[in-house]
Amino acid sequence: MVxxxxxxxxxxxxxxxxxxxxxSPCIGCSERDRQALLALKQGLVGDDGDLLxxxxxxxxxxxxxxxxxxxxxxxxxxxxKLDLGGMYLRGKISPKLIHLQHLEYLDLSFNDFNGSKxxxxxxSLSNLIYLSLSEANFGGQIPNQLGNLxxxxYLDLSFNxxxxxxxxxxxxxxxxxxxxSSLKHLDLTSTNLSDVVGWLEAVNMLPKLTNLILQGCxxxxxxxxxxxxxxxxxxxxxxxxSLNNLNSSIFQWLSGTHTNLVYLDxxxxxxxxxxxxxxxxx
Numbered sequence: 001m002v003x004x005x006x007x008x009x010x011x012x013x014x015x016x017x018x019x020x021x022x023x024s025p026c027i028g029c030s031e032r033d034r035q036a037l038l039a040l041k042q043g044l045v046g047d048d049g050d051l052l053x054x055x056x057x058x059x060x061x062x063x064x065x066x067x068x069x070x071x072x073x074x075x076x077x078x079x080x081k082l083d084l085g086g087m088y089l090r091g092k093i094s095p096k097l098i099h100l101q102h103l104e105y106l107d108l109s110f111n112d113f114n115g116s117k118x119x120x121x122x123x124s125l126s127n128l129i130y131l132s133l134s135e136a137n138f139g140g141q142i143p144n145q146l147g148n149l150x151x152x153x154y155l156d157l158s159f160n161x162x163x164x165x166x167x168x169x170x171x172x173x174x175x176x177x178x179x180x181s182s183l184k185h186l187d188l189t190s191t192n193l194s195d196v197v198g199w200l201e202a203v204n205m206l207p208k209l210t211n212l213i214l215q216g217c218x219x220x221x222x223x224x225x226x227x228x229x230x231x232x233x234x235x236x237x238x239x240x241x242s243l244n245n246l247n248s249s250i251f252q253w254l255s256g257t258h259t260n261l262v263y264l265d266x267x268x269x270x271x272x273x274x275x276x277x278x279x280x281x282x
Contacts, residue, residue: 028062028063028064028065028077029063029064029065029070029072029077029078029079030076030077030078030079032099033064033072033077033078033079033099033100033102034062034064035096035099036079036094036096036097036098036099036100037055037064037067037070037079037082037100038055039094039096039097040093040094040096040097041055042094043091043092043093043094044089044090044091044092044093045089045090045091046087046088046089046090051068051087051088051089052067052068052069052087052089054066054067054068055067055068055070064079065077065079069082069083069084069087070082071083071105073102076102078100078101078102079100079102079103080102080103080104080105081103081104081105082100082103082105082106082107083105083107084107084108084111085107085108085109085110085111085132086109086110086111087110087111088110088111088112089111089112090111090112090113090114091113092113092116093108093113093119093122095119095121097119097121097122097125098121098124098125100125101125101126101127102127103125103127103128104127104128104129104130105128105129105130106122106125106128106130106131106132107130107131107132108132108133108136109132109133109134109135109136109156110134110135110136111136111137112136112137113136113137113138114137115137115138115139115140115167116138116139116140117138117139117140117141117143118133118138118140118142118143118146118157119143120143120145121145122143122145122146122149123143123144123145123146123147123148123149124145124148125149126148126149126150126151127151128149128151128152129151129152129153129154130152130153130154131146131149131152131154131155131156132154132155132156133156133157133160134156134157134158134159134160134187135158135159135160136160137160138157138160138169139160139167139168139169140167140169140170141170141171141172142157142169142170142171142191144173144175144176145176146176146180147175147176147177147178147179147180148179149180150179150180150181150182151182152180152182152183153182153183153184153185153208154183154184154185155180155183155185155186155187156185156187157169157187157188157191158187158188158189158190158191158213158215159189159190160190160191161190161191161192161216168192169190169191169192170191170192170193170194170195171188171191171192171193171195171196172195172196173195173196173198174193174196174198174199174202174203175202177202177203177205177206178202178205178206180206181205181206181207181208182208183206183208183209184208184209184210184211185209185210185211186203186206186209186211186212186213186214187211187213188213188214188217189213189214189215189216189217189240190215190216190217191214191217192217192218193214193217193218193219193220194217194218194219194220195220196219196220197220197223198223199214199219199220199222200222200223200224200253201223207235208235209235209236210235210236210237210238210260211236211237211238212236212238212239212240212241213238213240214240214241214244215240215241215242215243215244215265216242216243216244217244218244218245219241219244219245219246220245221245221246221247221249221250222246222249222250222253224249224250224252224253234259234260235260236260236261237260237261237262237263238262238263239254239261239263239264239265240263240264240265241265241266241269242265242266242267242268242269243267243268243269244269245269246266246269246270247270248270250266250269250270
């Protein structure tokens with residue numbers, strides 16, 4: 001009798017939990033985030049029709065957490081990840097993107113923004129951890145506002161080159177870079193950095209940087225000082241400075257970062273390799 005009573009109580013508890021689960025409202029995306037995404041869609045088109053066809057106003061498409069490339073926090077319904085990489089979209093990025101204030105991951109790589117400048121307002125997405133704008137046909141100067149992304153760990157602006165255009169992708173300085181103190185991966189391949197005399201000093205001020213890729217950036221020879229060597233980060237594991245016009249002084253800097261270095265590419269960069277290259281551990 002006691003055993004039957006216990007079983008009844010257990011069954012009752014299970015039924016109550018099921019009822020509560022069924023009756024409780026399902027958390028969908030926030031209306032503010034949904035409107036921001038719809039505004040973003042309005043400015044973008046694809047070569048193969050509407051690649052964002054799942055992004056709609058209809059009742060069945062109202063929950064933006066179910067849209068292609070959109071990922072939400074299960075508890076809050078806020079959009080935390082937007083992955084539109086490789087969709088070959090064209091057009092303009094709506095400034096309403098900044099309404100996605102909980103966004104941590106943004107990938108707009110392999111699209112075509114027709115040589116337009118990276119919008120300054122990208123720097124207002126202060127919770128970003130991951131940002132990839134690689135091969136997206138951006139032009140002009142990299143905005144200093146990217147320095148506001150203090151939580152950023154991954155930054156890829158590679159292969160936005162168009163050296164035949166007057167609107168080539170470049171940076172006048174990297175003064176904004178040291179603000180990204182959490183950065184672990186930096187790829188600026190084919191970004192024209194010929195005017196950035198202090199590029200090495202900026203890199204030195206990234207204490208967590210493990211991957212540094214500055215391939216084909218027209219880097220000027222670095223100014224090596226005792227201060228820059230002392231400040232060198234020992235966190236670097238992967239360094240690619242190939243296809244630049246550097247001199248052997250770069251090894252003075254590398255000799256201070258050799259502790260964890262496992263990959264180094266200086267091909268088509270310098271003509272003379274100094275004797276102390278053996279200091280770099282393999």
